[in-house]
Amino acid sequence: xxxxxxxxxxxxxxSSYLFIVSVGLTITFGVMKILNVTHASFYTxxxxxxxxxxxxxxEMGWPDAFGFVIILVxxxxxxxxxxxxxxxxxxxxxxxxxxxxxxxxxxxxxLVLEDLILLVFGVNPYFAYQPMALLESVEIGGITRDVYGxxxxxxxxxxxxxxxxGLNRTNxxxxxxxxxxxxxxSEAMGINVTRVYVVTFIIGAVLGALGGAYIAPTVSxxxxxGVDVIVLSFAVVVIGGMGSIPGxxxxxxxxxxxxxxxxHELPExxxxxxxxxxxxxxxxxxxxxxxxxxxxxx
Amino acid sequence: MSRDRTIPGLTVALAVCAIGGYFIPDWLxxxxxxxxxxxxxxxxLLVLWRTGLVSFGHALYFGLGAYAVALLDINLGISDAFVRxxxxxxxxxxxxxxxxxxxxxxxxxxxxxxxxAFSMVLYGILVKTEALGSTDGFTVSPPTFLSAAPExxxxxxxxxxxxxWLAAVLVQGYLRSTLGRLxxxxxxxxxxxxxxGYSVARAIHIKYVMSAVLTGAAGALTAMAxxxxxxxxxxxxxxxxxxxxVTILSGPGSVAAPFIGSLIFELLRTYAFELVPxxxxxxxxxxxxxxxxxxxxxxxxxxxxxxxxxK
Numbered sequence: 001x002x003x004x005x006x007x008x009x010x011x012x013x014x015s016s017y018l019f020i021v022s023v024g025l026t027i028t029f030g031v032m033k034i035l036n037v038t039h040a041s042f043y044t045x046x047x048x049x050x051x052x053x054x055x056x057x058x059e060m061g062w063p064d065a066f067g068f069v070i071i072l073v074x075x076x077x078x079x080x081x082x083x084x085x086x087x088x089x090x091x092x093x094x095x096x097x098x099x100x101x102x103x104x105x106x107x108x109x110x111l112v113l114e115d116l117i118l119l120v121f122g123v124n125p126y127f128a129y130q131p132m133a134l135l136e137s138v139e140i141g142g143i144t145r146d147v148y149g150x151x152x153x154x155x156x157x158x159x160x161x162x163x164x165x166g167l168n169r170t171n172x173x174x175x176x177x178x179x180x181x182x183x184x185x186s187e188a189m190g191i192n193v194t195r196v197y198v199v200t201f202i203i204g205a206v207l208g209a210l211g212g213a214y215i216a217p218t219v220s221x222x223x224x225x226g227v228d229v230i231v232l233s234f235a236v237v238v239i240g241g242m243g244s245i246p247g248x249x250x251x252x253x254x255x256x257x258x259x260x261x262x263x264h265e266l267p268e269x270x271x272x273x274x275x276x277x278x279x280x281x282x283x284x285x286x287x288x289x290x291x292x293x294x295x296x297x298x
Numbered sequence: 299m300s301r302d303r304t305i306p307g308l309t310v311a312l313a314v315c316a317i318g319g320y321f322i323p324d325w326l327x328x329x330x331x332x333x334x335x336x337x338x339x340x341x342x343l344l345v346l347w348r349t350g351l352v353s354f355g356h357a358l359y360f361g362l363g364a365y366a367v368a369l370l371d372i373n374l375g376i377s378d379a380f381v382r383x384x385x386x387x388x389x390x391x392x393x394x395x396x397x398x399x400x401x402x403x404x405x406x407x408x409x410x411x412x413x414x415a416f417s418m419v420l421y422g423i424l425v426k427t428e429a430l431g432s433t434d435g436f437t438v439s440p441p442t443f444l445s446a447a448p449e450x451x452x453x454x455x456x457x458x459x460x461x462x463w464l465a466a467v468l469v470q471g472y473l474r475s476t477l478g479r480l481x482x483x484x485x486x487x488x489x490x491x492x493x494x495g496y497s498v499a500r501a502i503h504i505k506y507v508m509s510a511v512l513t514g515a516a517g518a519l520t521a522m523a524x525x526x527x528x529x530x531x532x533x534x535x536x537x538x539x540x541x542x543x544v545t546i547l548s549g550p551g552s553v554a555a556p557f558i559g560s561l562i563f564e565l566l567r568t569y570a571f572e573l574v575p576x577x578x579x580x581x582x583x584x585x586x587x588x589x590x591x592x593x594x595x596x597x598x599x600x601x602x603x604x605x606x607x608x609k
Contacts, residue, residue, distance in 0.1 A: 118576045
């Protein structure tokens, strides 16, 4: 019983984390048809920025609770700045090119940004445990869990609700849907597609950075720790269907729970199981479980 | 149309390398071995790329080839270079044929993602299985040739050069055959190719198996040249990314391009590591971006321009 609760909590926590990171990736793909490898850089930069400032402000004697503000502000700042620069500086020149080439270009940029981290933040790990220590721990069904990890589930739920609301209940969401279905037609109808692209990309980037910033207090932030995240979120996004937000949710839950089961019951298959699911889903549903319907163009 | 000088050119290059290799210092020979061995994988990716397909998972075959060599060595004590190479190619050919049945129906990003998934499955198995060396991998004993166990790396160097020459000549022959010429036709318009009476799926399947075998051979030769195998630098997705990177760097223009591109990459890596150890990825990334934007034909297009100017 205790193992079961641990598995479920671990799984949900990990799913939430995966969801926050991969929902940004899937939004970017859905709107712009770009599989963005630099998403891993948003994640890493978000984590480094948050960890760095949490450390700084803590030394200056600010209350630990301020850490949560830092997390949010770093995510927004990193996402906006990097997102804007990358969309305007690089991607804008590439929309006419082959999809796969765009992936490679973002891969190139990802490599550059990885090393920039070393130049800016150095090679030593950062620890930003203050927000996590502040929340202490709680007992659920006889198991002690730290509250910070549990808040991750809340944050993910909030992100999911906001995404759903933004897409389905706001004017902006309607514009976005139009652009997703037919870029040229929406341009003809007077939608400023260029602006939609910039904003979408920044939203995706902020979400990626938020994933990194929020996870930073629970880990030691070291060089190269974004590398594994990006392939995992690829798996999540592909399993759910690229461009689908419900898909990203289901994908995260599947991957998160399966991984938790594997870690507790059969650690040897931990990595294997995620990509085996990805392969099986792709084989039987080439577009993923929840691929958005494509309009047929003649 | 000018006469094709690829094969005479390659043959001259082989002779120069094989004879010159006897006199060059060890470090340069090592670089050339790694460069030319990897070039085989790039040659395989080039065949796919000409159809418009990019695989983000060819480390699967690179790893399979390398691990085939290591496992033969450790479990059966087989050190013969030809047997090792043959087994590696058989294994990768088999796996490639099986996966090809699935992958031949995928295009674009889905092809890339599904290949990535397959390669990460292998990576997941390797890093977590103690019997397969886990994250440490294995060391590989130096190769023997038939019954001879020569000193030094020169024999392996010659083997890599000769094998590279053979592979390049065969791929060149393939690209000039009807089946090979379908390559670009498939990229441009699959439906028309089908109307002409050819099976697109079969054409892609054949290319896929070719690239798998070539990449497997690359892995096997690299394992022998390096004397060790490990999952992180050979099977992880970053290894696949590196292969794709060198393919873009080399350019699709000629079967000679992978050898030049791969060697340049190898030298660049060594010097960059020495001069600016923390900026290596930045150099790779920057080069990738520069090639995509300013040199879509890769390094080969520079050579092609120079060759044309000669005439």
